[in-house]
Amino acid sequence: MGTWVLLLPLLFAAAAQAQGTVCSVNKTSLTVKENTNPEEPLLDIYVPEGQQVTLAPSSTLFAFRIQGNQLFLNVTPDYEANTMLLAHLECKSGEAVVTQLKVFVSVLDVNDNPPRFPYETKVWEVPEDTRVNTTVISETELEAQDQDKDDVLFYTLQEVTLGASSFFSLVGVNRPALRLDQSLDLERWPNMTFRLLARDTQEETTEPSHTATATLVLEVQPVDLRPPWFLPCSYSDAFVCIHAQYRGAVPTGHRLPGPLILHPGPVYAVDGDWGIGQPIKYSIISGNEDSTFSISADSGNLTMTKSIPNAKTFLLVVKGEQADNARYSVTQVTVEARNANGSMPHFTQSLYRGTVGLGSGVGVVIKDAADPSQPLRIRAQDPEFPDLNSAIMYRIINNSDFRMEGEVVLTAASLEHAGVFYAEVEANNTVTSGTAATVVEIQVSEQEPSPTGTSETTRTEGRPDGGQAGDRHFSEAEMAVLGGVLGAALLLALITLAVLVYKHYGHRLICSSGRVLEPQPQGFDNQAFLNDSDDANWAPAPSPSASHAQPAPPEPEPPEPAPPSPETPRRVPEAPATAADGGSPAAVRSILTKERRPEGGYKAVWFGEDIGAEADVVVLNTPASEAGGAGDSGSEGSGDEAADAQDAPGTDSIHF
Numbered sequence: 313m314g315t316w317v318l319l320l321p322l323l324f325a326a327a328a329q330a331q332g333t334v335c336s337v338n339k340t341s342l343t344v345k346e347n348t349n350p351e352e353p354l355l356d357i358y359v360p361e362g363q364q365v366t367l368a369p370s371s372t373l374f375a376f377r378i379q380g381n382q383l384f385l386n387v388t389p390d391y392e393a394n395t396m397l398l399a400h401l402e403c404k405s406g407e408a409v410v411t412q413l414k415v416f417v418s419v420l421d422v423n424d425n426p427p428r429f430p431y432e433t434k435v436w437e438v439p440e441d442t443r444v445n446t447t448v449i450s451e452t453e454l455e456a457q458d459q460d461k462d463d464v465l466f467y468t469l470q471e472v473t474l475g476a477s478s479f480f481s482l483v484g485v486n487r488p489a490l491r492l493d494q495s496l497d498l499e500r501w502p503n504m505t506f507r508l509l510a511r512d513t514q515e516e517t518t519e520p521s522h523t524a525t526a527t528l529v530l531e532v533q534p535v536d537l538r539p540p541w542f543l544p545c546s547y548s549d550a551f552v553c554i555h556a557q558y559r560g561a562v563p564t565g566h567r568l569p570g571p572l573i574l575h576p577g578p579v580y581a582v583d584g585d586w587g588i589g590q591p592i593k594y595s596i597i598s599g600n601e602d603s604t605f606s607i608s609a610d611s612g613n614l615t616m617t618k619s620i621p622n623a624k625t626f627l628l629v630v631k632g633e634q635a636d637n638a639r640y641s642v643t644q645v646t647v648e649a650r651n652a653n654g655s656m657p658h659f660t661q662s663l664y665r666g667t668v669g670l671g672s673g674v675g676v677v678i679k680d681a682a683d684p685s686q687p688l689r690i691r692a693q694d695p696e697f698p699d700l701n702s703a704i705m706y707r708i709i710n711n712s713d714f715r716m717e718g719e720v721v722l723t724a725a726s727l728e729h730a731g732v733f734y735a736e737v738e739a740n741n742t743v744t745s746g747t748a749a750t751v752v753e754i755q756v757s758e759q760e761p762s763p764t765g766t767s768e769t770t771r772t773e774g775r776p777d778g779g780q781a782g783d784r785h786f787s788e789a790e791m792a793v794l795g796g797v798l799g800a801a802l803l804l805a806l807i808t809l810a811v812l813v814y815k816h817y818g819h820r821l822i823c824s825s826g827r828v829l830e831p832q833p834q835g836f837d838n839q840a841f842l843n844d845s846d847d848a849n850w851a852p853a854p855s856p857s858a859s860h861a862q863p864a865p866p867e868p869e870p871p872e873p874a875p876p877s878p879e880t881p882r883r884v885p886e887a888p889a890t891a892a893d894g895g896s897p898a899a900v901r902s903i904l905t906k907e908r909r910p911e912g913g914y915k916a917v918w919f920g921e922d923i924g925a926e927a928d929v930v931v932l933n934t935p936a937s938e939a940g941g942a943g944d945s946g947s948e949g950s951g952d953e954a955a956d957a958q959d960a961p962g963t964d965s966i967h968f
Contacts (some may be wrong), residue, residue, distance in 0.1 A: 333360040335403030335411040337383075345420045346391040353382035354417065359403060363410055368400035375399070375417075383415065391421040392459050426522030427456040427465050427510040433527040436490075440498045440535045440587075448480065448530070451489040456510040456524050463512040472527075476504035480530065496532050498587050499550045504530045538584025539639040540592050540632040544576060553584060558630075558645040561697045563652035563743045564620050571613035572605075572647065572702040573718055579612035579645060581632035590634040597642065599628040605647065620649040650697060657692040657704055657739045659750040664690055664737075666721060667755045670730045678714070678721040678754055689719045692739035692748050703743045711735035714754065727756050 336358045344350065359365050359381050367376060376399045377386045383399055396418055403411040438448055456465055467488040471477040479496065483489040488508065506528040513521040538551065545553035560574040571578070583590040594612040596605065605628060607614050612632075626647040633640035666678035666688035680688040694701040706716040714735050715724040721735075732755055739748045 333363075335359050335363065335365055335401065335413060337401070337413055337415060340413065340415050342415065342417045343420055344385065344389055344417055346389045346422050347424055349388045350385060353379075353384050354399075355383050355415065357381045357383060357401065357413075363403050363405045365401055365403050368402045368412070370398070371400040372397045385417070389417075389419040391419045392425070392461075395419050395421075421460060421462050423460050423463060423512060423520050423522070425459040425463075427458040427463070427512050427524045429456045429508070429510065429524055429526040431526055433529065435529045435531060437531050437533050438492070438496065439533050440496050441537060442492055442496060444492055444495060446492050447483065447489050448492050449490040449528075451483070451487050454488040454490065454508065454526075454528075456488075456526075458512055460512065464514075466511045466514050468509045468511070470507040470509060472505040472507055473501075473503075476501070476506065476530075479504060480506065490528070497550050498532045498534055498585075502532055502587070504532075506530070534585050534587030536585055536588060536590075536634075536638050539641040540581040540634060541584045542579070542581045542632060542641060542643040555641060555643045557643060559647070560614075560645075560702050561648045561650055562616065562620065562702045564623055564649050566652075566703065566743045567616050567619040568703055568742065570705060571608075571615055571718070573704070574614065574645065574702075578718065579607070579614055579630055579643075581612070581641065581643075583634060584639075590636055590638070592632045593635060595631050595633070597629050597631045599626055601626065614645065614647075622649070623651050624649050652696055652703075652743055654744040654746070655694055655696045656744075656746040657694050657701070657741050657748045659690075659692050659739065659748055662750060664688060664750060664752045665755070666752060667757060668723065668727065670727060670756055670758045672723050672727045672756075674723055674725060676723045678723070678752075681755060687720050688752070690716075690721065690737050690750065690752065691719050692750075694741065701741070704739050704741050706737055706739055708735045708752075709738050714752075721752060721754070730756050730758055732756075 337355050339355060342354055344354075354376075357365050357378070365378060365381065367378060372394065375385070375387050375389075375394075375397045377384050378401075383401075385397075389397065396416060399415040399417065401411075401413040401415065402409050403413075434449075434454070436449055442448065456467075458465055464486065466485055467482055468485075469477070469480065469482050469490075479492065479494045479501065480490055481493050483491050488510075508526045508528055510524045511521060512523075515521075538553075541548070541553040542555040544556050546556065547554040556576060558574040558576070558579055560572050562568060562572065579594065581592045581594075583592065591610075592612075593609050594607050595609065596607050602618070604616065604618055604620060604626065605614055606617050607630065612630075614628075614630075626645075626649070628645040628647065629642055630645050631640055631642050665681040667681045667684060668676060668678050677687045680686045690706060692701075692704050692706075694704065706719060708714050708716055708721075711733065713723065713725045713727065713733065715722055716737065721737075732753060735752045735754065737750050737752055739750075741747070
C-alpha cells in the first residue's frame, strides 16, 4: 500500500504529460544581436491550468522576465559582457515542481567598439647608425586593442614631418611593426613625427567602421661616426668634410708675441658628429723644426717660440683629437718665413660695413653686411707678404663698444641702441711699426641679420660647415629659371646704362677717341678687382663700396658737388715734374700754371682766372721733333677749340 502511495504522483504527472498538462516551449535555443532590446517576447510558454512558471535562480541574473506566459529579454545584451544568456524555467503545481525547461539565448557580436591604443604618444630613440630594414619598434609595442573580439585591425602610417615617410614604414597592413627603409641623417632629420591610424574595417566606407590614432615621435640619437672637422670645409655634406688647409707668413728675425693670423682662418676643428659635440684637443705632430712653433691644446692658436733667422717654409701637421680620444683628424699648416724690408701695410677698402642685432651682448661677432652668414673680416695687406702677414695686429682706437679679435670685429659692450656706428680700425705692423687705418660702419638693427649663404664657421659657433638643418637644395630647373631671369635683368640694365652713357657722354667719347689715356689717381675701392679668390669658404666677400651696399644712411653730410658738365673744365692733380737736367732749378717746374709762360723746354697745364675758363695743356717752344709727333696724334677738339688755340701763337693747346 505504501508503495502505491509513492508512485501515484508520478503516475498523475505521466498521465498529465500525456494529456498535455505540463509546461512547454516551441524552441529552446535563440540568437539575438548585441546592443538590441527587442520589445517583442522571445517566446511563448504553454502553462497548463493550475500551474505557474517562474525563473529559477540559475538563470542569468536580471537578463529575463516572465510576463504572463511569455519570456522577455530584460537587458540590452552585450557580447563583450556575456556571449550566452540562460533562462531556466520551472513549472510548479503548488509547491511541487512539475516541469523544468532551459532556454539558451546566444548574443551575436556587433562591431560597436572602436580600437584603442594603450598610449597617446610614443617617443622612441633611434641610433643614427641603425641599419636599413631593421625593425625599430616591434608589433606588440605599437598594436591597438579592440574589444570586438572578431575584428581584424588595419594600420596606416601617416607622416606629420614632411618627407619622413621615406625613412620608415610598417611591416604589414595588419602588422604595425615599424621598419627603417633609409639611412638616417641626424643633421637634416633630428626627429620625425608620424600618426599611426588603426581601423577595424578594411574599407573606410564600410558601416559601421571605427578608427583610433596615436602619435609616434622618432628621435635620432647621435652616434660617434665622424672624426673632427677642420673648418671651413672646402666641401662637406652630412657625412664628409674635405678639411681646410691653413697658411700664413711671418717675418724673419722676429718673434711675434701673439697668435699667428692664418688663412682662411684660425686653426679650428669641431666634432663631426655635431649632435655629440666632443671638445677638440690640438697638437703638432710633425714639421715643427727646432720647436719653433707651439699650439694651444684648447684653442688651436698657433704661436712662435723663437725667431726664424732665414727665409724658409714650415709644413706643420696639426692633429685635432676628440677629448674622449675616440677619433681624430689631421690637417696641414704652411707657415712661410720671409725677409721683411719695412714695407707699409695698407687696407684695400676705405670703408667696411657690418651688421649686428640690437641687444647683442659682449663678444658677439659682427657680421658682414654683404653676407650676414659670414663674420666681417678686416685685413690689411703688406706688399712683401701678398697672402698674409702675421706681424700685423689690429685694434679699434675710437669706439669702446667694439673690439678686434684678430681680423674679426666683436662687441665689447651690450648694444642697447639701434643706429649706425663708426669705428676706426688701426693695423700695426709690430715688426716695422708701420700703420694703416680704415673705417668700419656697423649697423645695429632690431632684427638679427638673416644668413644668405652657408653657416658661419668661427670660434664662437662650433658647428660643422655646411651643416644647416633647414637648408633647401634647389633643383637644376629652378636654378636655370633663376639664372634666366637674372640674365635678362642684367642685359636690360646694361642696355639702359649704355643709353645713359651715350646720352650724357657720347660727345666726349667721340672727341677723345684718339687721346692717350692718362693714369688716374689712386684711392678708389673697386670690389671687382680685389684678389679674394682664396677666401671663398672662410673669409666673407669684402664689404661693398659705398655705391653698392644699401645699409641705413649715416648722419647727413654736406652734399657733394654735382658732376661736371661738358663745359666745366676737369681739375688736374698737382704733381712735381721729374728732374731732367741733374736737378737744376730750371728743370724742376710745376706743370700747373695760370699764366702762359714764354719759357721753353717744358709743357704746362694752364688754367683761366675764373672758374668757367678752360684748361689748356700748352707746349711752349716745342722742338720740331715733338711738334711733328704731336701732329701725328690726329685732330682733337672742335672748331671752337681750334679758334681758342690761335690766341697763343707758337703753342699747341689741348682742351679738357
